[in-house]
Amino acid sequence: MACFPLVGGIIFYLLEKRDAFVRFYAMQSIIFGAAWFLFGFIALLLYWLLRAIPVIGGLLAVLCWLVWVFVSIAFLIVLIIAIVKAFSGVRWDIPWIGPLARKQTEAAAV
Numbered sequence: 001m002a003c004f005p006l007v008g009g010i011i012f013y014l015l016e017k018r019d020a021f022v023r024f025y026a027m028q029s030i031i032f033g034a035a036w037f038l039f040g041f042i043a044l045l046l047y048w049l050l051r052a053i054p055v056i057g058g059l060l061a062v063l064c065w066l067v068w069v070f071v072s073i074a075f076l077i078v079l080i081i082a083i084v085k086a087f088s089g090v091r092w093d094i095p096w097i098g099p100l101a102r103k104q105t106e107a108a109a110v
Helices: 003-015 020-051 057-088 097-109
Strands: none
Touching: 003 020, 020 057, 020 097
């Protein structure tokens, strides 16, 4: 699921050269998708490392999996909100990611 915003953002960023609104959402999507992918990778790595711990490792691995599920649901909700806002024509900054995307698109426009 994390690859959808990452790949889609890259495609739109490369195809659209003039529309600042589209480029902003594309850059925001790239950063958001990369963050989601990185979180999933780290969670998977942590899950496998925790499973290797005798006795308590299984419990910690399940706890790690539950955190991954809840955070992935949160990522999905933010993605849906961003899609709805973009299709509505409203510029919405994803917390922490929006300002980074704005800096990148403004720097690229200069």
